[in-house]
Amino acid sequence: MRGLHQRLGWPGAVSLALILIAFGMALLAPWVAPFPDQGAGAPSIATKFLPPSADHLLGTDHLGRDMVSRVIYGARVSLSSGLLIVAFSLLIGLPVGVLAGYFGGWLDEGLMRITDVFLAFPALLLAVLMAAALGPGLLNSIVAVAVTWWPWYARMARAEVLALRGQPYVEAAQLMGVGHPRIILRHILPAAVRPLSVQAALDVGPALLTASALSFLGLGVLPPTADWGQMVDAGRKFFPERWWYSAAPGMAVFILALAFSVLGDALRDRAGGRRDGSA
């Protein structure tokens, strides 16, 4: 890892470290959480509403569960939903954008009008509608957000492909009689993926925020599974007397969303400073 801060800058390197720590804790939750069973949802009424202390660094909730453990377990859901939203969105947006940009013509027109329809709705409203229609649940909320998210990747992919389409080396392949699938896979995608992946990294934070917002509204995962948005919502009833209940997951969302955004900026600066194709 020597020189990481030189390549990403200090803010970027710190953000990356924070994100890695969060992922590590989410993966190793049963081992790193001080009260794994409480983190997973088991109540402990005797210890309810304890303020932060040496035993419970972030206090306990209305069922007496250790907030540190709950936040760590909540990271599993929140991080994976952030990542899955971006992944699903790329899965739809990338092919749509690449096909539209590469083939142009009526296919481009058609696909872009469809993305326009999705872009015309306010994203959160559409996500709420989708989630309400699909019913609560982790997968449903991920799908609901991804539906509002993919058009952006489609637009971006299309713009990248349009620029690459005119590159002499792409034209050269076409003139050699190389087939479309191979041109797309060999020449277009590898070059388009780099800027898109930077954007995707930038978007994990907002995706996580949106997913948290949905579960805050009761449209995400169901208790007793821990999720940051749902925890903030649950703690709201006891605010401000038991402030730690909402504050702990709220800070977690805030810090991670910020870290993803700073890291994305650092990656973009790096990608922008280098010539295409140096990878």
Place this chain on the structure above:
Amino acid sequence: MALLDIRALSVDLPAPGGAIHALRRVDLTVTRGTIHGLIGESGCGKTMTAMALLGLLPRGADIGAERFLFDGMALRDVASSLRGRRIALISQDPAAALNPVLTIRRQIDDVLRAHHDLPRVARDARAVELLAATGLPDPARVLRSYPHQLSGGMQQRVVIAQALATGADLLIADEPTTALDVTIGAQVLALLRRLVQERGLTILMITHDMDVVAEVCDSATVLYAGTSVEDGPMSEVLTRPRHPYTRALLAALPDAGPPGTRLAAIEGRIPPPFEAIAGCAFAPRCAAAQAECRLRPPPERQDGQHRWTCLVERGTDDQAAA
């Protein structure tokens, strides 16, 4: 006294793993009121020479010279203060040299305001006069235009007018016609020629194009691998080249012989700029090279105003245009 008097100029740029010898040894003398060509292929140091004259070398550059004088002043100390006042640059791409969102009036006026204490009306009159001097028809209309409304040749004339507005006496023209069509480029060259005659300007013409040299230059210096290898009056250098590199370069031109005949290509490649060279820089590619050529710097030779560096002595009768 020569306007530019440079002897043994070297520029080393710091780089990880040893210095880059951007210029190894450049001698350059430019007489007032003439057009002097600085000829070379890419990587020979012609642009680096221009940057040194303009005081635009990168930070940390190590400049060495026996003499490095402009009008008797030590350029090493004053280059950046002379830039835009007595030394102006005409770059290769006029479209990039002009700001696309400002009118031509604004861009010329900015220069005039920086150099002369004149009222607005007088500056406008001066701008019209300068544009007319560059042969632009309807200067008043050009003044109101934006760069994209002008053709490449017109843009280059505007850039030249800007250079005139500075009142500089030395113009460094860096490949001023390369981005233009042949016929338009010829007109721009004729303009530069006229400006030298009418206004007593001095031009250092940086180019890789022998036709450009032949068209407008009074004298020329040939650069190879950061070294000046030959220097003299244009007709001497182009028709009686003495240095093997100049000969090879001229023989490689597509119209050097009748169509269809083989051209004399120069095999090998230029030495990389981080390599130390003990002898003649061209020796590894030179057909006439002897063992000694690689060992010690070639001696300077002179015939009238024609100077070159080569170990091997030759008569004057043979020539490249055979």
Place this chain on the structure above:
Amino acid sequence: MTKPLLEVRDLVVRYGSRGLFRGQPRPAVSGVSLSLAPGQTLGVVGESGSGKSSLLRAILRLVPSESGKVVLDGQDWLALSPRELRRARQDIGVVAQNPFLSLSPRMTIAEILAEPLLARQGLARRGLQDRAAELLSRCGLPADFLPRRARELSGGQAQRVAIARALALDPKLLVLDEPTSALDISVQAQILNFLSDLKAESGLSMLFVTHNLKVVAHISDHLVVMRNGEVLEQGTTAELMSAPRHDYTHRLFGFGMRARQTAV
């Protein structure tokens, strides 16, 4: 007289006008006819806006033609369906101006040379490496270039790789689009010599498009001078050089050192 390999008749290229009420724009190529005999080199020369690039792109079917005919080796080229075109394109090798742009920055030289071979169906995948090495050596480059990438080569070397790629499928026609304009004089001479050798050895037919009349005159048997989308004059190189009918052609030739020397 032999049948021409490439024949262009009254070709018109017009770029689409945007907007309903705009008038039709002036055609970029208006009624150009030319023909190229097998084993010959035809030079097309013109300045920017002359229509030479549009003509080339129309012949390669990178832009649609409005009217006219292009016949390549007896085949009605403009009538080919996209599927037929894909196969037929393998009969034409194309070399672009800047090898660092026309060779993919992500691929090794071996992969670049294998690409046209893979594109031709039915060609064995085995021996690709040998074939690529053979192509390189034909273009005067050593086989140890194969694992390298284009940016590690000099301009002249990279352009040779581009020519090697264009020759990979033994094309009937080699199309050269300003192939030496990005190169230094000494390297330009190497490439021009190499093209002359190719022509002499394998009787390759070439269409050479450039703004530089001197370069194209050196290598071409016939010349076409274009201006404003039209053919200004055409004829054998010797005819055009010794007695250009148009002042414009004369000006294209009559600039620079040779002109000066002969005038003195």
